[in-house]
Structure formats: C-alpha cells, structure tokens
Amino acid sequence: MDNEQFEPAVQSTRSGRRTKLLASAAVLVIVGFAVTRPASDTSFRASGEPLALPEAAELTELSADQFEGVLVGLHGTPVIVNIWASWCSPCRTETPLLERTWRAHGDEVMIIGVASKDAASRSRAFMDEFGVSFPNVFDSSGEIRARLGLRGFPTTYVFGANGELRTTIVGGLTEQRLAAVLEDLRG
Amino acid sequence: MIDVGLLASIAIVLIVPSVFVPPWPTSAAVMGLFETAGGALMIGLVVGRLTSVAIDDPGSLTRISDLMIIRSGVEFWPGVVAGMAWIALRSNHDHIAPAQRLAALTAPALVAWACFEATCLIRDGCPGPLSNVGLRPDGLVQRMLPVGVLAAATAVGAAIATRHFHRRGMPNAQVVALALALLAVIRSVASIWLPRIGEGLTRQHKTSLAVAVIASASFVAIRVLDRRATALAER
Numbered sequence: 001m002d003n004e005q006f007e008p009a010v011q012s013t014r015s016g017r018r019t020k021l022l023a024s025a026a027v028l029v030i031v032g033f034a035v036t037r038p039a040s041d042t043s044f045r046a047s048g049e050p051l052a053l054p055e056a057a058e059l060t061e062l063s064a065d066q067f068e069g070v071l072v073g074l075h076g077t078p079v080i081v082n083i084w085a086s087w088c089s090p091c092r093t094e095t096p097l098l099e100r101t102w103r104a105h106g107d108e109v110m111i112i113g114v115a116s117k118d119a120a121s122r123s124r125a126f127m128d129e130f131g132v133s134f135p136n137v138f139d140s141s142g143e144i145r146a147r148l149g150l151r152g153f154p155t156t157y158v159f160g161a162n163g164e165l166r167t168t169i170v171g172g173l174t175e176q177r178l179a180a181v182l183e184d185l186r187g
Numbered sequence: 188m189i190d191v192g193l194l195a196s197i198a199i200v201l202i203v204p205s206v207f208v209p210p211w212p213t214s215a216a217v218m219g220l221f222e223t224a225g226g227a228l229m230i231g232l233v234v235g236r237l238t239s240v241a242i243d244d245p246g247s248l249t250r251i252s253d254l255m256i257i258r259s260g261v262e263f264w265p266g267v268v269a270g271m272a273w274i275a276l277r278s279n280h281d282h283i284a285p286a287q288r289l290a291a292l293t294a295p296a297l298v299a300w301a302c303f304e305a306t307c308l309i310r311d312g313c314p315g316p317l318s319n320v321g322l323r324p325d326g327l328v329q330r331m332l333p334v335g336v337l338a339a340a341t342a343v344g345a346a347i348a349t350r351h352f353h354r355r356g357m358p359n360a361q362v363v364a365l366a367l368a369l370l371a372v373i374r375s376v377a378s379i380w381l382p383r384i385g386e387g388l389t390r391q392h393k394t395s396l397a398v399a400v401i402a403s404a405s406f407v408a409i410r411v412l413d414r415r416a417t418a419l420a421e422r
Contacts, residue, residue, distance in 0.1 A: 023202045030195045030202075031309055040326060089252055092244050093259035097384060104385035158326075167326030169311075171190060172259050175389065179382030180314035180324055180331065187317045187329040 040168035041149055044157075046071035057133045059115060059124055064143035070112070071159065078185040079110045079159040082173075083145055085118040086126035088153040090172025095130045097178055102134040105182060112137065116145045117153070160185065193258055196306035201228075203302045204295045223277050224292060227270035228299075232257065235266025242390075263374070264394045267367075290359035293366035297346035300370065304342065307335035314382050338377040345369040358413050364406040371399035 051069030054060035062070070071079060082098055084091040102111045113136035115123035120138055127136060139145055148157060156169040158181055166184075169177065239260040240247050247253035274292065275285035307313040312324025313333035321332040345366065353362045378392035388396075 023205060027199055027202055030198050089247070089250070089256050090259050092247060092253065093256075096243070100384050160328075166328060169326065172256065174258070174260070175384055176314050176381055177311055179384050180312075180327060182384075183314075183317060183331070183382050184324075184327040184329045 040170070042165045042167065044148060044165045046159075046163060048072055050075075053110070053112075054135050054137055056135045057127070059120065059127060059136050059138050061120075061138045061140055062144070063141070064139075064147045067114070067137060067139075067144045068147070070137075071163065074110055074159075075163045076161055077110050078108070078161050079112060080181070081112050081114060081148070081157040081159070082154060083114045083116055083139075083148070083150055083156075084126075084154045085116060086122040087118065091126075091154045092130075094154060094156075094173040094178075095126075095132065097173060097175055098134065099130060099132055101178060101182065106134070109182065109185060111135070114139050114144055116142060116150075158185070190258055192306075192310035195309055196303055199306050200299050200302045201225075204298045219281075223274055223288070224295070226277065227273045227292075230273040231266035231270035232261060234269035235261035235263060238262040238265040262394075263391060264398055271363075284359070286359035286363060290353055290362040293353070293362055294346040294350040297342050297349065297366060297370065301339040301342035301346070304335045305339035307333070315380050316382075332380065334377050334380045338373050341373050342370065345373065358409060361406060361409045361413065364402050364409060368399055368402035368406055371395045371402055375399055 046068040048065055048069045050073035051066055052073060053070055054062070071081075080098075080101075082094070084095065098111055098113070101109070111134040113127075113132065113134060115126075115136060116139035120140070123136075123138060126132075137144070148155075152170050154172060156173055158166045158169070160166050167181070169181075236254060236257050237248070239262045240254060242262070243260065244253070253259075271289060274289055278285040278288040308322075312327065313322060313331070313335040314324050315321060315332035315334035317329050318332040319330060321330040322336075323330050349362055349366045349369070352365065353359075357365070372395075374395040375392060378389060378395060381389075383389050
C-alpha cells in the first residue's frame with residue numbers, strides 16, 4: 001500500500017456526495033431517535049408519618065410505607081436514593097462514587113441505598129467489600145422498588161429539599177453525572 | 188437494558204468523520220482505512236475498559252458481563268496508546284512508516300473525538316459549571332455551561348490546524364505529537380470546569396496533563412532534531 005491510499009483524492013464524485021447525504025440522513029435519524037426518548041417519570045411523592053433514618057452503614061429491612069416515612073422525615077434535605085443489588089455490574093462502579101460523595105458532601109445531601117432483589121447476606125458482603133458507610137435499607141419484598149417504579153438496576157432517584165422527585169437516572173452513574181446532580185441540588 | 192444514548196453516540200462517531208473526509212481514491216483504500224481505523228477504535232475501547240476495571244475494580248476483570256459495560260468507565264489515554272500501537276503494527280505489516288499513517292489519521296481521529304464529546308447532548312446532557320447562558324442537562328433544573336460542546340468545537344479547530352500543518356510539510360511524527368498535545372490540553376482545560384466529586388484533580392485530569400507535557404516535549408524535540416538534520420544536509 002502506498003501513501004496515496006491514505007491521502008484523500010481531491011476530486012469530488014457523485015457517489016461521494018450520495019454517501020455524505022446518506023450519512024447525514026442516518027445521523028439525523030439517530031439524533032431524532034435519541035432526543036425523543038421519553039422523559040423520566042417524576043410523579044412519585046412520599047407520604048405518611050415521618051420516620052427516623054436507619055443507622056448509617058447498617059442494612060435495615062423496611063416496608064415501602066416505612067421507606068416513604070423515612071423520606072418524609074428527611075424533608076428539608078436533598079436526598080439521593082440508589083437502588084442496587086450485589087449481582088449488578090454497574091453497581092460495583094457507582095458504589096465507590098456514592099461513598100466518596102457521602103464522605104465529601106454528606107453534610108449537605110443525604111444518600112440512602114436500597115438493596116433489592118438480592119439475598120441479605122450477599123448485600124451485606126457487598127457493603128463490606130466497598131466499605132459503605134451511608135445508610136442502607138433492605139427491600140426483601142420488592143415493595144420499595146415497585147412503588148418507585150423501578151425499570152432496571154441500578155436506578156438513582158434524586159429528591160429536592162422540598163421532597164419532590166427531580167430526576168430518575170436509570171443505569172450506572174458516572175462521576176460527572178453525579179457531580180452535576182450535586183451542583184444542581186446546590187444551585 | 189439498552190443504552191440508546193451511548194449507542195447513538197458511537198454510531199455518530201463512526202459516521203460523521205467519514206462525512207467530512209473527502210472521497211478516497213479507490214475502494215481498496217477505503218477498506219484499508221476502515222480496517223485500520225475501525226481496528227484501532229475497537230482495540231482502544233477494549234484496552235481502555237480493561238485498564239479502567241483493573242484500576243477501579245480488579246475483582247471484575249474475570250467477569251465478561253462487567254467488562255462489557257463500557258458506560259461504567261473507559262480510561263482514555265491507555266485506549267489512545269493501544270489504538271496508535273495497532274495502527275503502527277498494521278503499517279509495518281503493509282510496509283509503510285507508522286508515523287506516516289498515524290499523521291494521515293490524526294485529523295479524522297480528532298473529529299471523531301469531537302463528535303463523541305458533542306454527543307453528550309443526546310446522552311445525559313452536557314454538564315459544566317452553573318451558568319445562565321448554558322443548557323439544561325437531562326433531568327436537571329439548573330442551566331450549565333456545556334463544556335463537552337465547547338471541547339468538541341475546539342477539537343475540530345485542532346483537527347483543521349493539524350491537517351493544515353501536515354499539508355504544509357510538517358514531519359509526520361511532529362504532526363502526531365502536535366495532535367496529541369492539543370488533545371491533551373483540551374481535555375486538561377475541560378477538566379477544570381467539569382463537575383467532580385470532592386476536591387483535587389480527577390485521574391483523567393492528571394493523565395491529560397502528563398500527556399500534554401510529554402507530547403509537547405516530543406513536538407519540540409522532533410522540531411530541533413529535524414532542523415539539525417536539515418542544517419547538516421545543507422552543509
């Protein structure tokens with residue numbers, strides 16, 4: 001192969017223009033498909049009697065009503081709820097991020113993990129492996145994930161200080177995404 | 188669960204650079220280009236993902252399902268090095284100087300990276316510092332300066348500059364060093380404004396700074412050596 005093969009020809013051709021047109025159309029279709037994704041459902045609002053937050057670093061079993069009570073009790077503080085399981089691959093990446101966030105910003109935002117669709121012993125081992133120190137609850141019946149309308153593992157729900165659900169992030173968190181959420185909550 | 192935003196981003200990265208590259212002389216050349224650039228992209232992704240998992244969660248290195256979730260993190264610079272090594276190996280196989288082929292592919296590669304950065308618009312929105320003139324990332328309430336879009340625009344400028352210097356006869360190795368230095372500087376500057384957890388520089392920021400220093404030093408060294416060689420030849 002000589003150098004000419006990696007140097008573009010100067011003369012434009014009709015097939016070249018057709019390729020560009022088709023490629024542009026393909027990009028438009030892809031962008032259109034991506035931007036018309038349905039927005040996340042933010043209709044959930046916790047209700048009921050306020051309950052005390054479970055002990056940090058513990059894995060306390062709660063019903064869906066009790067979990068809503070915990071959220072009500074936290075009104076006045078932004079809350080990030082992360083639903084996870086020990087078998088979930090992206091959870092392994094985002095748990096250290098959540099732990100770092102808790103250590104760096106735990107005084108301004110509450111983080112609650114919800115272990116669901118998992119064995120309690122495995123969830124506990126997962127928390128020990130990553131040295132999780134933020135509060136976690138165990139959703140043995142699956143009621144909590146059903147009430148929050150979970151679509152896949154992991155999912156993160158971001159509540160404003162007034163208790164409204166601001167956004168739902170389905171899938172793994174990145175540092176940038178999580179930090180942007182924090183910026184947004186602060187602003 | 189299909190990550191539509193990420194799939195769309197990858198598709199655009201593959202399609203758009205080919206739109207802005209003029210027609211290639213023969214179909215064999217087009218196949219050679221796709222084989223080389225596509226291979227570099229794949230190798231880069233695999234090495235970048237493996238590096239990320241090895242650093243953050245070595246226990247997952249043996250689990251294919253964990254490795255395949257590229258959204259969880261891909262180390263950029265190890266991926267770039269691996270992609271460049273692939274291109275160099277292919278060049279040797281085809282009896283072409285590696286620097287010659289790497290230099291020819293720098294501009295399309297910069298455009299491809301710019302496309303990926305710009306597609307933050309269809310992934311989660313483009314985060315950055317809070318700003319009244321910015322965009323509102325997906326699901327957030329505040330407006331933010333779209334750092335990814337600004338980085339993409341700068342990278343396109345870098346692609347135009349490197350192609351310009353290449354066409355004006357800058358040595359191939361120097362073109363490659365220039366492109367790497369520009370890319371590393373863009374990523375370093377973008378890292379200042381990108382949101383992060385806690386204080387201190389992120390890993391991506393530190394590695395980009397290191398690459399910026401090494402690539403800039405290489406650029407200067409190649410220039411000095413080239414001038415000396417020219418002076419010796421003229422004597």
